[in-house]
Structure formats: structure tokens, C-alpha cells
Amino acid sequence: MNGPARLLVALLAAALGGLLLWVLATALAARPEPALAEAAFAALPLTGVGNPVTAVLLDYRAYDTLLELAVLLAALLGIWSLGPPAPAYQRAGSALRAMVAWVVPLLILTGGYLLWAGGQVPGGAFQGGALLGAAGVVLRLAGDPRAGLPGESLQRLLAVLGVGAFLLVGLTVLAFGRDLLDYPTDWSKWLILAIEGAATLAIGATLAAAYVGGRPPGEGR
Amino acid sequence: MTLLLFDLVLIATLLTLAVAALTSVEPRRAVMLFIAFGLWLALVWARLGAPDVALAEAAIGAGLGGALMLAAARRAARRRQRTGGEG
Numbered sequence: 001m002n003g004p005a006r007l008l009v010a011l012l013a014a015a016l017g018g019l020l021l022w023v024l025a026t027a028l029a030a031r032p033e034p035a036l037a038e039a040a041f042a043a044l045p046l047t048g049v050g051n052p053v054t055a056v057l058l059d060y061r062a063y064d065t066l067l068e069l070a071v072l073l074a075a076l077l078g079i080w081s082l083g084p085p086a087p088a089y090q091r092a093g094s095a096l097r098a099m100v101a102w103v104v105p106l107l108i109l110t111g112g113y114l115l116w117a118g119g120q121v122p123g124g125a126f127q128g129g130a131l132l133g134a135a136g137v138v139l140r141l142a143g144d145p146r147a148g149l150p151g152e153s154l155q156r157l158l159a160v161l162g163v164g165a166f167l168l169v170g171l172t173v174l175a176f177g178r179d180l181l182d183y184p185t186d187w188s189k190w191l192i193l194a195i196e197g198a199a200t201l202a203i204g205a206t207l208a209a210a211y212v213g214g215r216p217p218g219e220g221r
Numbered sequence: 222m223t224l225l226l227f228d229l230v231l232i233a234t235l236l237t238l239a240v241a242a243l244t245s246v247e248p249r250r251a252v253m254l255f256i257a258f259g260l261w262l263a264l265v266w267a268r269l270g271a272p273d274v275a276l277a278e279a280a281i282g283a284g285l286g287g288a289l290m291l292a293a294a295r296r297a298a299r300r301r302q303r304t305g306g307e308g
Contacts, residue, residue, distance in 0.1 A: 053273040086296060114276070122272035130280035137288045207285050213292060 048189030050120040057124065058192045062181040066170070069162040069199060076159055076206045085214025088145035100142045107135040115200045119189065125162075125196040129203025136208025147208045152216040155209060162202030165195050231268060235261050248294035252287060259283025 040052045040060065047055040057065050092100065111131035118124030140147035149155050169191050170181040178184070183191045209216070238261055242254035259282040266275035 051273075086292075122276060124273065127273075127276045127280050130277070130285055133285050134280070134288075137285065207281075211285070211288055211292065213296075 046185050046188070047183075047192070048185070049192055051118060051122065051124075053122065054118050054124050054192070054196075058195060059181075059183065059188065062166070062170075065199075066163065066166045066181070069166060069202065072203065072206050073159055073163055076209055079210050079213060080215045083214055085145075085212045085216075089141060089143050091143035092141075096142055100138055103138055104135045104148070107131050107138070111135070111200065111204065115196055116193075118196065119193065125199040126203060128196075128200040130207065132200065132204025133207025133211070136204065137211045140208070140211055145212075146216065147212050149205060149208055149212070149216065155205060155216050158201055158205035159209065160202070161205075162195075162199035165198030169195055228268070231261075231265055235265060248297060249291070252290040252294050255290065256283050256287035259287065 037052075040056060043060070044050070044052060044055055047059045049055050049058070108131075111128040113128075114123040114131065115125060115128035116123075118128070136147035136149065150158070166181075169183070173182060173184070174180050176184075235258070238254055238258040242251050242258050245251040245254055259278060263275045263279035263283065266272075266278055
């Protein structure tokens with residue numbers, strides 16, 4: 001790119017930045033958050049969870065979270081379509097292996113804790129799933145070619161588990177004459193926990209498989 | 222006053238890390254700066270009273286995103302070596 005074109009791009013970018021700043025300033029000036037926060041807190045007893053963020057993600061705006069999980073699934077399908085993964089790292093030395101033997105169970109434990117705690121305090125499926133994914137990354141770095149993931153068919157099952165559990169609950173509720181993902185109050189907490197548990201496993205498996213970065217070496221080819 | 226100073230340091234460091242990550246020529250260096258940026262951003266979210274977002278940013282944005290991008294940078298570097306500077 002030559003001089004004048006560069007200058008033009010810089011000017012346009014600066015103008016766009018100014019416009020975005022102006023939009024942000026006006027949006028902040030007329031902020032609707034207090035009203036929204038009050039509504040979120042007011043309906044909290046109906047959801048069975050104590051953390052308003054979890055209530056928003058898994059109840060009020062559950063549809064958004066369902067689509068987020070679908071985005072993750074689509075990303076993994078894209079990665080798998082790229083072909084076989086890069087060769088694994090060489091097997092780790094004894095010091096790193098001893099550390100991995102400690103870190104991986106701790107990561108899994110912390111991920112489970114974050115999932116359970118997400119009902120009441122900050123935490124939840126995405127954070128817990130990210131820790132499970134991190135455990136997979138650590139295993140892959142230590143020389144496990146599959147990052148601790150099971151065989152191909154099980155991996156496919158894990159990948160669709162989040163979207164699957166979400167849809168299963170949503171459609172079951174629909175069959176009982178309610179709206180999609182409008183949980184009955186008595187069951188709400190356990191339905192949310194079930195969806196979050198499935199989503200945690202799916203997110204962890206998806207992130208670890210994304211780090212492996214290719215089709216799982218499997219049967220049927 | 223101290224809090225204002227603290228906030229100013231937070232914002233200044235965040236912006237510096239962002240510019241450094243964007244202007245860095247070498248992909249590996251850029252990814253490392255991006256990871257530092259993500260961790261710092263998690264601090265900013267915590268300061269804003271959003272611990273959920275801070276956790277997600279540190280775990281996904283900095284941790285796993287960083288690991289994925291480091292792997293991508295490694296592959297890109299290897300490909301560049303093979304094709305002799307192109308691509």
C-alpha cells in the first residue's frame with residue numbers, strides 16, 4: 001500500500017473510532033443497566049440459582065448460550081475438516097511428567113468446583129470447561145497425542161453433548177406445553193445444573209480437541 | 222485518589238500491552254503480549270466488579286486462546302521455513 005492510500009485508511013479508521021466512541025458515550029449516558037439488574041435480581045428466586053450471571057446465561061437468555069455452544073461445535077467441525085493433526089510433542093521428561101500427574105487432577109477438580117459453585121457465586125460451565133480444556137492442553141504438551149481425549153466416536157459424542165443436553169431439555173419442556181427453555185420452577189435448579197454439567201464436558205472436550213488441531217486419529221478411514 | 226491512580230495505571234498498562242501486541246512483527250512475540258494483555262484485562266474486569274467475566278477472560282481469552290495462537294504461530298513459522306519466506 002502506498003502513502004496516500006495508507007493515509008486514507010488511517011483517516012477512515014480514526015473516523016470509525018470516533019463514531020464508536022460517540023455511540024458508546026450516548027449508550028452509557030442512557031444506561032438501562034440499573035433497571036435490567038433489578039429485574040434480574042427480582043426473578044432470581046424463580047430460577048433456583050443464586051448467581052444472577054448464571055441465571056442470565058442459563059435461564060433468561062438460555063437461547064444465546066445454546067447458540068454459543070453451537071458456535072463452539074461449528075468451530076470444532078471446521079478444525080476437524082482441516083485434516084490430520086500436527087505430530088505430537090515428544091514424551092516429557094520425568095520432572096514434567098510428575099508435575100502433570102499433579103496438575104491434571106487438580107485442574108479437573110477445580111473445573112468441577114467451578115461448575116458446582118457457579119450456581120451461587122462466580123463460576124460456571126464456561127470457566128469449568130476451560131479448565132478441563134487446559135488439562136487437555138497440559139497433557140498434549142507432555143506428549144499425549146490425543147490430549148487425554150477418548151477415541152473418535154466418543155469425542156464426537158462429547159462435542160455435541162452441550163448442544164444436545166440443551167436441546168433435549170428445551171424440547172422436553174416444550175412437549176409439556178411450556179415455551180422452549182422455559183423451565184418449571186421446581187425443577188429449574190437441577191435442569192440448569194444438568195445442562196451446565198453437559199456443557200462443561202462438551203466445552204472441555206471441544207477446547208482440548210481444538211488444541212490438538214486436526215481430525216482425531218480414529219477408525220473407519 | 223489512590224484508587225484513581227490505580228485505575229489510571231490499569232488503563233495505561235492495558236493500552237500499552239494492546240498497542241505492543243498489535244504492532245509486534247514477530248507472531249510469537251505478539252501472542253505472548255496478547256496473553257499478558259488478556260491476564261491484565263482479567264484484572265480490569267475484576268476491578269469493574271465482574272468476577273465471572275474476569276474468570277472467563279483469564280481461562281479462555283488468555284489461557285486457551287493463547288495456547289491455540291501459540292500453536293498456530295508455531296505452525297505458521299514452520300510453513301514459512303518450508304516455503305522459503307513466502308506465505
